[in-house]
């Protein structure tokens with residue numbers, strides 16, 4: 261059984277799939293501030309729904325971002341520790357690749373997600389191959405929408421960034437997929453139609469050197 | 480029945496700590512520190528710390544298990560610092576602990592970092608005394624706590640109203656041109672022939688008037704400023720700054736106030752034990768002065784060895800072990816990281 265989850269967006273999305281990629285349980289909750297609270301119970305619930313235990317897991321697939329760092333790390337550290345103690349492989353997948361796979365269009369697509377600070381994480385993809393896979397042509401990168409509008413221009417844009425910056429990105433579609441889906445992640449990894457990388461975070465930004473302020477609450 | 484085997488995770492600041500204890504026996508205390516990455520900034524950068532925790536987590540868990548000679552599946556419960564601390568840093572540890580607890584189908588205990596600093600002493604000196612004052616001094620806090628039963632809670636008696644003691648060490652070290660973190664360097668400079676009486680720096684919140692409102696509180700901001708002004712004046716006059724003497728005199732002022740108030744707190748509560756924890760507990764002058772003054776007042780001092788005083792996973796495991804042994808119910812799986820967890824809350828239930 262393959263466990264998949266992504267915490268790179270405002271959504272916490274979890275799915276369980278058979279080795280063939282058939283989904284047996286899944287859930288998605290949108291709450292940008294509670295990834296740390298939501299993920300573990302969602303995994304436990306998925307396991308219970310499917311009637312399996314963690315020992316039945318044969319692999320873990322996790323979105324590696326890019327995405328807001330704090331939430332992103334919740335998914336990655338959960339995947340890594342579970343993989344370590346269960347002795348199973350952890351497959352990382354670029355979260356923008358997951359979104360690209362969620363597009364049902366047969367055209368090349370652009371993916372744009374919310375990078376906060378009025379910026380987007382973005383990437384460009386080729387049209388889908390026969391097996392549904394899409395080749396990433398550019399990105400992932402982080403930029404202001406106006407700075408990359410000319411690159412994305414004329415392409416359908418998938419992801420939360422398309423909703424937030426519809427004007428700047430000249431988005432016309434009205435059925436935009438906003439958040440990555442763990443179902444698509446699970447199926448894509450099970451059927452080897454998503455590119456797998458190491459479960460390392462795609463930060464794309466250097467850490468802010470903002471010091472902790474006030475009387476620090478740590479000893 | 481054998482004692483519970485507890486794995487504890489600590490990530491509230493810049494140390495990734497994984498400790499393993501069986502009952503009150505320490506089996507492993509693995510630590511990865513990102514302190515060097517922060518040194519050039521003169522303080523801890525939260526995002527740098529969080530990134531380092533993610534990278535260090537699995538290797539540190541692995542190292543702790545190897546040292547303890549156990550497999551993760553042997554663990555009876557997982558304990559983790561759920562607060563207080565840096566929010567993003569805490570979250571890495573809490574999520575890691577949940578990943579472990581979930582995979583192993585074992586309970587998780589989200590514990591208070593300050594209470595863990597108290598509980599760690601069980602690993603060195605056995606059961607805590609029935610009633611003691613705990614003085615926790617470090618870069619983040621300076622607190623006096625009354626502890627009767629660590630598994631039930633602690634009562635805050637006083638704390639710093641501005642800088643933490645360790646913070647004052649860092650800032651004065653910078654003024655004197657000593658590296659970060661300042662504590663060990665000031666201690667060393669003072670021991671290298673520093674004259675404690677060379678200057679008398681102010682003792683914050685010790686005047687009769689201050690004692691009425693702040694009997695057990697601390698203030699180190701004025702002291703830090705006084706040292707900076709004194710040093711500036713010397714430099715302005717073109718004189719050499721006697722670093723060792725200034726370090727010694729500053730340290731004397733900090734230790735004087737800390738120990739004076741700690742002993743007073745013990746007397747106030749009628750407790751015969753003083754427990755000291757936190758990074759500043761490693762200060763050699765503080766230890767000596769606390770011993771001397773406590774002995775004169777008929778109070779016994781307990782200080783864990785320096786490695787257990789600074790942040791580590793063993794202290795979290797130690798508190799987890801006490802909670803398991805006393806039959807406390809574990810935390811839920813939706814346990815949050817609580818950066819401002821009150822000190823009165825020992826377990827996030």
Ligand SMILES: [Zn+2]
Pocket residue numbers: 478479592596617757789790
């Ligand atoms: Zn601490």
